[in-house]
Structures are given as C-alpha cells and as structure tokens.
Amino acid sequence: MKISEQLLTTPKEQNNALFVDGQHYTYEQLKKAACAIADQLGKDNAKIGILSYRNIEYFASVFGCIITNRTFIPLGVKFPIKRLISIIEQSGLKHIIYSPSYADIVEQLIQYLPHVTFCAIDTAFIEASLQMTIEVEKLENNALAYIMFTSGSTGSPKGVPISFSNLASYSNYMTKYLGLTYQDKVSQVFDPTFDLSIHDMLITWLSGACLYVIPEVAMLAPGKFIKKHELTVWFSVPSTAAIMAKLGMLKQNAYPLLRFSLFCGEPLPVDLAKQFQLAAPNSKVINLYGPTEATIACSQHVFDSTRAYAHSYVPIGEPFEHMTMVADAQGELLISGEQVFCGYLNNKRKTQESIKCHQEKTYYHTGDVVKHNDLGELEYISRLDDQVKIQGYRVELAEIDTVSKALLNNPLVQSIAYPKAIPQFIALFICGQADKNIEQQLITSLKSKLPSYMIPKKVIWLDTMPLNSNGKIDKLVLHATLENI
Amino acid sequence: MSLATKIEETIYQTLAEKHGEEAIDNINKDESLITAGLLDSMDFITLLMNIENTFEIDIDFEEADPVSFTAINGLVKLLSEKQHA
Numbered sequence: 001m002k003i004s005e006q007l008l009t010t011p012k013e014q015n016n017a018l019f020v021d022g023q024h025y026t027y028e029q030l031k032k033a034a035c036a037i038a039d040q041l042g043k044d045n046a047k048i049g050i051l052s053y054r055n056i057e058y059f060a061s062v063f064g065c066i067i068t069n070r071t072f073i074p075l076g077v078k079f080p081i082k083r084l085i086s087i088i089e090q091s092g093l094k095h096i097i098y099s100p101s102y103a104d105i106v107e108q109l110i111q112y113l114p115h116v117t118f119c120a121i122d123t124a125f126i127e128a129s130l131q132m133t134i135e136v137e138k139l140e141n142n143a144l145a146y147i148m149f150t151s152g153s154t155g156s157p158k159g160v161p162i163s164f165s166n167l168a169s170y171s172n173y174m175t176k177y178l179g180l181t182y183q184d185k186v187s188q189v190f191d192p193t194f195d196l197s198i199h200d201m202l203i204t205w206l207s208g209a210c211l212y213v214i215p216e217v218a219m220l221a222p223g224k225f226i227k228k229h230e231l232t233v234w235f236s237v238p239s240t241a242a243i244m245a246k247l248g249m250l251k252q253n254a255y256p257l258l259r260f261s262l263f264c265g266e267p268l269p270v271d272l273a274k275q276f277q278l279a280a281p282n283s284k285v286i287n288l289y290g291p292t293e294a295t296i297a298c299s300q301h302v303f304d305s306t307r308a309y310a311h312s313y314v315p316i317g318e319p320f321e322h323m324t325m326v327a328d329a330q331g332e333l334l335i336s337g338e339q340v341f342c343g344y345l346n347n348k349r350k351t352q353e354s355i356k357c358h359q360e361k362t363y364y365h366t367g368d369v370v371k372h373n374d375l376g377e378l379e380y381i382s383r384l385d386d387q388v389k390i391q392g393y394r395v396e397l398a399e400i401d402t403v404s405k406a407l408l409n410n411p412l413v414q415s416i417a418y419p420k421a422i423p424q425f426i427a428l429f430i431c432g433q434a435d436k437n438i439e440q441q442l443i444t445s446l447k448s449k450l451p452s453y454m455i456p457k458k459v460i461w462l463d464t465m466p467l468n469s470n471g472k473i474d475k476l477v478l479h480a481t482l483e484n485i
Numbered sequence: 486m487s488l489a490t491k492i493e494e495t496i497y498q499t500l501a502e503k504h505g506e507e508a509i510d511n512i513n514k515d516e517s518l519i520t521a522g523l524l525d526s527m528d529f530i531t532l533l534m535n536i537e538n539t540f541e542i543d544i545d546f547e548e549a550d551p552v553s554f555t556a557i558n559g560l561v562k563l564l565s566e567k568q569h570a
Contacts, residue, residue, distance in 0.1 A: 216519070216520075217517050217519050217520055217551050217552050217555060218551045218552070219526060219551075220519070220526055220529060220530075220546075220551045220555060221546050221549060221550075221551040221554070223547060224548070224549075224550065224551070243526070243530055246530065246533075246534075246544070247533075247544060247545070247546040247547075248544060248545035248546055248547050249546065249547055251547060254547075391527070424527055425527070452525065
C-alpha cells in the first residue's frame with residue numbers, strides 16, 4: 001500500500017493527531033485542513049515549496065502533500081534570501097505555500113521569482129477548512145516524496161530527492177519496529193529542513209499516535225514539557241540531551257513515562273546515553289544513524305547501560321534488515337538498499353562521485369569512516385572530508401571557505417569547528433592584517449548567503465597560515481591556536 | 486554591588502558584544518532573549534556557563550519555566566535565588 005493510502009486509513013478519526021501552539025487537532029481535522037490546502041494547489045506541477053515553521057499550517061501542508069502524492073520541499077524560514085532562491089531555482093518550484101508571518105520573505109522572493117505562485121495559508125483558512133469536507137484528487141505517477149537541501153562544498157546547497165518508495169521502505173520498517181499506538185505521545189523538536197522531522201510526522205501519523213510540537217523557547221528546558229504533556233517518545237539530536245544534562249534536567253527517574261528515547265544526527269556519547277537512561281529508566285535508548293541520502297536513518301543500536309562500551313561513543317550499530325552496510329579498504333562506509341536515493345538533484349558530477357560500484361554492487365559512498373568492533377557492530381570514527389555536524393546540521397567547511405575566499409579575495413582562509421570533541425561553533429582563520437571593518441563586512445555578507453549555524457562565531461587573523469609537511473593548511477595547529485585564545 | 490546586579494551586567498556585556506552598545510538600551514527585560522532574536526539557544530547556554538563559572542553557581546533549571554528564565558529579569562531572579570538557597 002502507498003504511504004498516501006496508509007495515512008488515510010488511520011483507525012480513529014476522533015483521536016488526536018497533533019498538538020501545536022496550545023491546541024489539539026484530531027485526525028479528522030488534520031485531514032480536512034490538509035485537503036483544503038491541497039485543493040489550492042495546481043495540478044500542473046507536483047513540487048510544492050512550504051515556507052512556514054512548525055505551526056498548524058506547516059503540518060497540514062505536509063500532510064496534504066503526502067496524501068495527494070505531491071513532492072514537498074521545506075523552505076527554511078531562517079535561511080538567507082539568496083539561499084532560498086538557489087533552492088527554489090534548482091528544484092524548479094512553481095508553487096509555494098506560506099504562512100502570513102513570513103510575508104516579508106515572500107515580498108523579497110517575488111522580485112527575483114516572477115513565475116512562482118505564492119499561496120498564503122493563514123489560521124483563518126485552517127479554521128474555515130475544519131468546517132468543510134473537500135474531496136481531493138491524488139496525482140498519479142509522481143515518484144518523489146520530498147527534496148532536502150544540505151550544505152554543498154562548492155558554495156551552493158545540494159538537493160537530495162527522496163522517493164515515496166525510499167520513504168515507504170523506512171516507514172514500514174520503523175512503524176513496525178517501534179510499534180507505537182494511538183496512546184503514544186511523540187515529541188517534535190526538529191526543524192523542517194532537517195529530515196529527522198519527517199520521521200516525527202510520518203511514524204507518528206502512520207501509527208495513529210499524537211505529535212507534540214515543542215515550542216522553540218521551551219526547547220532549552222524541554223523537561224518540563226515532557227512531564228506536563230506526559231510524552232512517551234523522545235527524539236532529538238544528542239546536543240539537546242547534553243543541554244538537558246547541563247541544566248539539571250536528567251535526574252533519576254525524571255521521565256518514567258518515556259517508552260523510547262531516540263537519538264540521531266551526531267555521535268552519541270556513552271556517558272550521555274547513560275544519563276538519559278537513568279532519567280528515562282523505562283525507555284529503550286536507541287542510537288540511530290543514517291545520511292539524508294539513505295532516507296532518515298538506516299542503522300540502529302539499542303543502548304545497554306549494563307554493558308562496558310569500549311569507546312566513548314555509542315556504536316551506530318547494525319543496518320536495518322532490508323539495508324546493507326559495508327566498509328571498504330579505506331574504512332569508508334558504503335550503503336545499499338531500498339532506502340538509498342537515486343542521485344543529487346541536477347548534479348551528475350556529485351552523483352557519480354558518491355554512487356559508485358564496489359565489488360560489483362552499487363553503493364552510496366557516505367564519506368563516514370567506520371570500523372567493526374569485536375561484536376561486529378559498526379562504530380563511527382571520523383569523516384573522510386571536511387564535513388562537520390553542528391547540532392546535527394551537516395556543514396561542509398569547504399562551503400564556508402569557498403564563499404569567504406571569494407568575498408575576501410584571499411585564498412588563505414580556513415574554517416574549523418570547535419570544541420573538537422563535540423563541535424558547536426565555527427571559527428574562521430584568515431591570513432592577513434587584522435581589520436575589524438573587513439571582518440564585519442565579511443560576517444554581514446556571509447549572513448546573506450549561509451544559514452546561521454554556518455556563520456563563524458570567531459574570526460582570527462594570522463600573520464602566517466601554518467602548513468603541514470604536505471603544504472596543506474595544518475588544522476591541528478589551528479585547533480591548538482584556538483584553545484590558547 | 487549585589488550578585489543580581491553583577492549577573493545583570495554580565496548579561497548586558499554579552500548582548501553588547503554581539504549586537505553593539507546602542508542595541509542594548511531598549512531591551513525589554515521581561516521578554517525572552519531567544520524569542521526577541523537577541524540570542525540563539527547555543528549563545529544562551531554559553532552565557533549560562535560563563536555565569537556559572539564566574540559566580541560559582543550550580544545551575545538547576547529542572548522546574549524553571551523557559552519563557553521566563555530566558556528573559557533578563559527572570560534569569561537574574563532565578564540565579565540569585567539559587568545562590569542564597
């Protein structure tokens with residue numbers, strides 16, 4: 001059965017599907033709002049851009065796209081205009097739905113994109129739609145479920161198209177594995193531009209459970225929200241759990257109702273997993289791993305607090321039963337199986353670089369270096385390239401460098417992520433005479449091109465750039481320099 | 486100078502470093518700094534760590550309300566109470 005059909009056969013229409021901005025919506029209401037939105041969309045183009053942020057309009061729009069077999073593309077409301085334009089042009093978007101709170105972004109976009117139709121969906125529209133029953137037609141023959149854009153080393157974001165068949169492969173496995181019911185209350189913390197947000201929506205709604213959207217300001221202290229709303233499933237990046245630990249929110253048995261504590265997006269420290277397990281003693285703590293290119297996640301490890309782990313990070317574990325993961329001679333992790341995408345959007349060169357043959361089989365080459373431990377589980381070791389994760393977001397340091405070099409007209413520029421153990425920020429080293437004006441201009445220009453998590457927190461000027469014996473910039477020295485400041 | 490005043494100064498200093506001296510004159514002390522877009526969550530955590538180290542306060546926000554403790558008045562109140570407790 002297609003995902004669109006699975007979503008429409010939810011058992012009880014009067015059960016709650018969503019809690020957002022202080023209000024509950026039942027499955028019947030979510031469906032009505034979704035159909036009313038889908039009814040606004042033309043049939044000439046299957047791709048729909050969604051410019052809203054974790055509000056009822058956003059969730060109903062995604063629901064509407066999925067049940068009518070449309071392709072949705074989340075547009076980051078915090079992204080700079082230039083990045084949004086690049087995403088819209090690359091994907092050939094003709095229809096964009098937006099919440100009126102982002103009308104100022106639309107005003108700017110219209111000037112550059114005269115051929116795109118913008119359709120405002122406000123709360124009044126949603127309220128009215130709850131009183132109507134609209135039959136919507138599904139699009140036939142549209143294969144793509146969504147396109148996510150990630151940081152690209154050449155200076156512009158690259159599109160990762162995921163098909164309905166990739167997605168069904170993930171959701172069929174995950175819904176069965178977790179076995180959630182209509183009684184489960186699931187956290188929603190991920191940004192729409194992060195593919196883990198698709199897990200939140202899809203797995204919750206396919207199981208008939210209720211999704212609880214944690215407001216942005218409550219994200220600093222989610223403990224109170226978990227208790228108040230009696231959540232049973234938690235899913236975040238490990239950085240969020242680290243903040244909770246730091247602020248005294250992981251006390252013993254703090255969250256006895258949690259059944260699952262899921263983590264993904266960056267390495268999970270064993271100590272943190274232990275702390276979370278203590279705070280949520282009745283939950284299965286699961287470390288998920290997977291690149292966007294292989295649809296949300298493709299391997300898992302169930303944490304066991306009684307076990308002595310050899311490394312400081314929890315293993316990324318074993319591939320899902322329908323996926324294959326192997327390491328080549330260099331240790332690079334290669335993935336094949338139904339969840340692997342077909343290639344980057346309009347980017348043959350990048351596709352050929354990453355989808356290649358290995359021992360007569362085609363694999364997606366992740367760029368992650370892994371090794372098998374004594375138990376045969378995969379452990380994440382490092383990256384082959386310059387990619388880092390900042391609070392779970394993929395960042396190609398080369399993208400920051402390419403853009404900075406062009407702006408400064410200076411080839412001796414190098415960004416690094418710090419602190420080394422769990423990177424949270426970017427520092428930019430520039431070779432040359434320190435100049436506060438140039439520095440400010442650079443940061444202002446970077447802000448107009450890159451998302452906020454890619455903007456350097458520190459700029460350091462150096463008289464000479466340290467080089468290693470190969471003549472490359474010596475990042476170890478840069479890390480040491482940073483620590484001594 | 487009382488602890489509360491010192492903490493408040495530290496907060497203003499952080500905000501001035503990020504946004505410039507002029508920007509800090511008109512801050513609503515009861516509005517969340519995050520909602521106001523003055524700090525993101527990582528900035529806020531960094532600020533908390535600074536305050537914790539400088540004034541040797543142990544932070545425990547288990548029961549605190551994030552809407553109020555991310556505002557200047559709320560944060561100062563919470564932290565200076567912790568010190569006396």
